[in-house]
Amino acid sequence: xxxxFLLTAVLGGICYLDRTAALQVMLHRPLIVxxxxxALFGSFPAGAAAGAxxxxxxxxxxxxxxxxxxxxxxxxxxxxAGAATAAEMAGGxxxxxxxxxxxxxxxxxxxxxxxADRFVRRVNCRIAHVTIAAVDRGDIAAVxxxxxxxxxxxxxxxxxxSVLFAGFGVMAGRWLPEVFSPGEQDGFAxxxxxxxxxxxxxxxxxxxxxxxxxxxxxxxxxxxxxxLAWHWGFR
Amino acid sequence: MPLALVRVDSRLVHGQVVExxxxxxxxxxxxxxxxxxxxNPFLRSVMELAGNPSLRIVFCTLDEVSGAVAEIDRRxxxxxxLCATPSDAARILAGGVRFAxxxxxxxxxxxxxxxxTPSVFFAPEDYESVEALQRQxxxxxxxxxxxxxxxxxxxxxxxx
Amino acid sequence: MSxxxxxxxxxxxxxRRQFLVQGCWNYEGMQNVGFAYSILPAxxxxxxxxxxxxxxxxxRHLEFFNxxxxxxxxxxxxxxxxxxxxxxxxxxxxxxxxxxxxxxxxIGAIGDAYFWGALKxxxxxxxxxxxxxxxxxxxxxLLAIYNFPHLMVRSRGFKAGMEGQERAMTFLKGAGFKLRxxxxKTVAAVLGGIYGALAVxxxxxxxxxxxxxILYFAAATLLANLFTMMFRxxxxxxxxxxxxxxxxxxxFRR
Numbered sequence: 087x088x089x090x091f092l093l094t095a096v097l098g099g100i101c102y103l104d105r106t107a108a109l110q111v112m113l114h115r116p117l118i119v120x121x122x123x124x125a126l127f128g129s130f131p132a133g134a135a136a137g138a139x140x141x142x143x144x145x146x147x148x149x150x151x152x153x154x155x156x157x158x159x160x161x162x163x164x165x166x167a168g169a170a171t172a173a174e175m176a177g178g179x180x181x182x183x184x185x186x187x188x189x190x191x192x193x194x195x196x197x198x199x200x201x202a203d204r205f206v207r208r209v210n211c212r213i214a215h216v217t218i219a220a221v222d223r224g225d226i227a228a229v230x231x232x233x234x235x236x237x238x239x240x241x242x243x244x245x246x247x248s249v250l251f252a253g254f255g256v257m258a259g260r261w262l263p264e265v266f267s268p269g270e271q272d273g274f275a276x277x278x279x280x281x282x283x284x285x286x287x288x289x290x291x292x293x294x295x296x297x298x299x300x301x302x303x304x305x306x307x308x309x310x311x312x313x314l315a316w317h318w319g320f321r
Numbered sequence: 322m323p324l325a326l327v328r329v330d331s332r333l334v335h336g337q338v339v340e341x342x343x344x345x346x347x348x349x350x351x352x353x354x355x356x357x358x359x360x361n362p363f364l365r366s367v368m369e370l371a372g373n374p375s376l377r378i379v380f381c382t383l384d385e386v387s388g389a390v391a392e393i394d395r396r397x398x399x400x401x402x403l404c405a406t407p408s409d410a411a412r413i414l415a416g417g418v419r420f421a422x423x424x425x426x427x428x429x430x431x432x433x434x435x436x437x438t439p440s441v442f443f444a445p446e447d448y449e450s451v452e453a454l455q456r457q458x459x460x461x462x463x464x465x466x467x468x469x470x471x472x473x474x475x476x477x478x479x480x481x
Numbered sequence: 482m483s484x485x486x487x488x489x490x491x492x493x494x495x496x497r498r499q500f501l502v503q504g505c506w507n508y509e510g511m512q513n514v515g516f517a518y519s520i521l522p523a524x525x526x527x528x529x530x531x532x533x534x535x536x537x538x539x540x541r542h543l544e545f546f547n548x549x550x551x552x553x554x555x556x557x558x559x560x561x562x563x564x565x566x567x568x569x570x571x572x573x574x575x576x577x578x579x580x581x582x583x584x585x586x587x588i589g590a591i592g593d594a595y596f597w598g599a600l601k602x603x604x605x606x607x608x609x610x611x612x613x614x615x616x617x618x619x620x621x622x623l624l625a626i627y628n629f630p631h632l633m634v635r636s637r638g639f640k641a642g643m644e645g646q647e648r649a650m651t652f653l654k655g656a657g658f659k660l661r662x663x664x665x666k667t668v669a670a671v672l673g674g675i676y677g678a679l680a681v682x683x684x685x686x687x688x689x690x691x692x693x694x695i696l697y698f699a700a701a702t703l704l705a706n707l708f709t710m711m712f713r714x715x716x717x718x719x720x721x722x723x724x725x726x727x728x729x730x731x732x733f734r735r
Contacts, residue, residue, distance in 0.1 A: 107504045110550055112601070112627045117608050121616050134616030141609045141623075142676070143718050148597040150336035150589075151427065151547060152440030152508060153466040156719055190726040193719045204439070210507035214514050217505075218543050224536055226525070229543075233518040236505025273732025277725055279684035283701055284721060285609070286680065287708030289673030292602045293666035294344045294713070295375070301667055303702060305674030310698050313682045314691075332586035336549065336593025345715060363646065364583040371590035373659045429545045430509035439508040467715040 090126050091249050097122050098163055098248020099241045105159055106149070106203070107240035116140035116162035123166030123252060127259075128174030133166035136185055140165060140192065142285030146292050154207075157199020157247075161192035164251040164258070171259030183275035184262045190277070191258060195251045206243050210236050323394040324352075324418070326401045329410050330426040333358070333403050334368050334378065337426060341466040342401055343376060350393055350400035351378045354386050354413060383409060387417045407450035414457060422460040425451075425474075438463050438472055486565055487523055494522035496639055499557050502550050511547035516557070516581075523561045527568040538564065541578055548585040549592025554635045556584055558642020559649050580646075588653075595658045599665035600627055606672040613679060677705055 105114035117137045124133010140162050147155035168188040217232030290302045325346040359382045372378040381389040393400045427440050434442035464471035502515035528535035566572035608623025641652030681701045
């Protein structure tokens, strides 16, 4: 278990860095982070399933200026680790009631991660002040050091959040299957299909044009008809 | 009234406006009121690239603003008015453009400025302008994007 | 106009460093430390042996700066070019600040709309759909769709900026970000519809009739419409999810 959390700290820290401080090559997307968390905690497919749903939920919230979107990276670590833990205990089977409950609970991580992000950016103000004061004294290397300090802070907080959220995820993944009696269709299993639907709506809300709305519903109808025809044939 | 929003923003046209407020208030025009920009064709041409077929970007100086608003009204457009400082907003109001609410989005940090929110820092003259606006019945709210709660300033004094 | 005076190794160092432009993102100066860090190799080279001018040059890049990080490559390139001209005495140093501050908002608006508002949703939804086939394929597609244009803009934008303001302008116009943004958003919406259809299909129990399928589909369309309207009214996804959590707890109690 210890090596799992160590790897979570390292890989989670890297993914968190990609979110703001470095690269922005989309390593921080929930599909990827959820899959990694899943692989680390026993079930890659379960983690990926949770991550794929989270991928779109917050997609319409843009990181513009000082406006910080909810932390979907952290949410994916929580839900991915939880889904994988539950699946591992069930011999690999994914229980969608558990996944739905995990995804809904992951909101708390998304909001907590946002608070931590704000904290880092506030501490960075101090780093920037120190850097500027040092440059005033003629210390050129302070620019490199200041940046390194900022990156380190982003990375360290990311690693800590990763371990914390993964820990909560594992706890929730162990506890939730006990709460849900096996094989029973309960409330959360019925809620699961609403989550990808929320994701689809999130994508549509990125665009305001009439054309996009028409194309969205047209594509949905054609795809649905196609899927039915493919699976059922024309009875 | 053709103005859907009147906003003070140091960066004028940027992502929070184009991706946040424009769709939120369903505006199809941005009126940028700024004397420096009106005199700089290069910066204007770059800013125009941020527009699109359903978003016209217009520029005018502080003195021309009432004419520009009348023109937008005549075209039947719904506009967001952008200016750089609260004192510009006060001048616009004095210039005859009525508005009931003022949104303050970004006022960049500088020496001697006081933090109101993480992205809005007031200089002493900003307090004066905001108080002058409030005395004329303008509701002043500090709010970066539609996705975050606003923080009202005012009722005579400032709370910290 | 004289040609560039910086050796390629210095230019490459600046280009690489742009990936850390948000490394010390802070509320007061935003990307200020990151921008100074990125351009530092060029400044060190241009002002070698002139420590006071070097300090001054670094200080002007520690002023407030913020733009979309990938599109910022255009401004970074153009700033390097301007610093070359300032170091050669062909330009007033104040022009650099005016240029950066004047452009960061507009370039940020173009970049936010294209990268965050269009390309990221497109990559995400395409990846999420292909993840139904296999998660690794979905991940690969997501990274590919986003990063080809991303790295292209980072390198071409930087190059165009370094060839001067006119070339930077030609790049921004020629790249046709306006049209691309609209197109990507439309394609993302189409894929969003397909993703929605897959969600409805997965909700259907095995052996459901055509009638049930159509009922489910109609309900899903109405819900998607409702959710979209709420998102457009700036309702936060977190609020909706919390609401669903409460609904779930109520249903679960039985």
